């Protein structure tokens with residue numbers, strides 16, 4: 001089949017490459033000229049395991065093309081995927097301007113009967129809106145399909161090649177058949193292609209992400225409670241995960257979910273609820289608890305190092321009422337230096353969108369500390385966010401020298417079995433704040449560390 005994928009980000013590039021890998025002819029189109037130039041030179045603008053080789057092979061075999069020319073992409077294709085970003089606007093509403101803009105352009109360039117597929121995560125009702133936008137621009141026949149994407153960054157190729165399920169929202173039988181034919185090679189082991197109406201397909205994506213976000217957040221709440229009650233969340237996790245009704249995945253507590261999907265999709269559900277005049281209390285609580293969770297590790301750092309040392313700071317009680325500004329004594333981390341392992345919102349990606357590390361580093365810097373960080377893939381993105389305020393090292397051990405403590409923020413495998421003697425020698429004092437529960441408290445005690453983790457008793461010397 002001839003396919004166009006509009007938007008060559010994490011989803012569009014992976015989807016387009018995997019469709020090409022199955023023998024289709026795919027044109028990936030993006031508005032970002034630099035990105036397309038890089039791809040045409042064989043440079044992959046994101047880190048995703050296995051992607052570079054697959055792009056190279058399919059481009060060399062002339063099944064995968066990159067262009068900024070949307071007209072050509074539309075006119076040479078039978079199926080056109082919209083995979084542009086749908087970020088949150090200030091206030092949480094979904095920014096649909098990219099999807100609507102692309103829909104308008106597709107309408108303008110249609111030259112034949114085509115299937116237009118919403119691959120981006122979009123609020124319920126978008127397929128109808130996209131249909132209206134395209135219809136205003138063209139007399140040609142077309143069908144709009146909703147085909148939400150469930151891939152996980154870090155395992156995106158595997159997820160796309162062997163999806164648990166493919167969800168297809170359609171209002172037309174022929175379009176359903178075309179989509180089933182396209183996806184047939186991906187579900188040869190019998191995983192289902194689930195066909196439904198477009199509104200339900202759109203809702204399925206939000207419900208899946210909000211459910212997973214709620215599960216993680218609930219575990220974080222249980223972890224916080226474990227700490228206060230002297231229980232160990234690791235034991236509790238194993239204890240509940242072996243119940244078949246619950247299952248073991250997505251039960252690991254930490255420093256809050258991040259990334260480009262959970263935070264914005266939880267906000268998306270809240271927007272849809274607001275529009276429908278429904279009070280989505282659970283979803284709102286998920287968002288609020290997660291925001292607080294991002295600062296749990298920072299509070300532990302402040303409780304450990306900030307005691308007794310304060311600085312007078314101007315505290316604005318209300319941005320509009322400057323009269324209410326006042327000087328307040330606040331704990332400070334002035335003169336302290338912290339080493340950070342892990343910046344990406346999760347391992348095996350360079351994505352730092354909404355990563356908890358951003359909130360934690362910002363707080364540390366605001367409180368006068370200096371920060372040095374190492375991440376196997378995300379340091380260029382972190383440099384964009386913090387510039388010279390963040391020092392980055394070439395190895396995990398580079399950043400430890402003379403630091404007051406190590407903070408572990410992403411569970412990269414290479415941080416799981418470090419050389420603890422070397423860490424102890426390099427740090428000023430043996431103190432670790434582990435936001436991902438990578439190490440066993442018993443081992444930390446044996447190694448002589450002060451060890452703070454999430455939902456487990458603190459190890460003190």
Ligand code: NAD
Nearest residue numbers: 007008009010011030031032084085086098120121149153
């Ligand atoms: P991204 O920001 O990585 O990529 C979006 C791309 O769209 C960018 O390259 C941008 O330049 C391009 N773009 C914007 N406007 C354009 C236009 N008018 N014409 C052509 N290209 C344009 O986003 P992403 O992470 O790939 O996400 C895309 C969508 O998929 C979002 O709705 C997201 O919620 C959803 N999704 C993402 C993931 C994920 O893991 N990242 C998983 C499932 C679903």
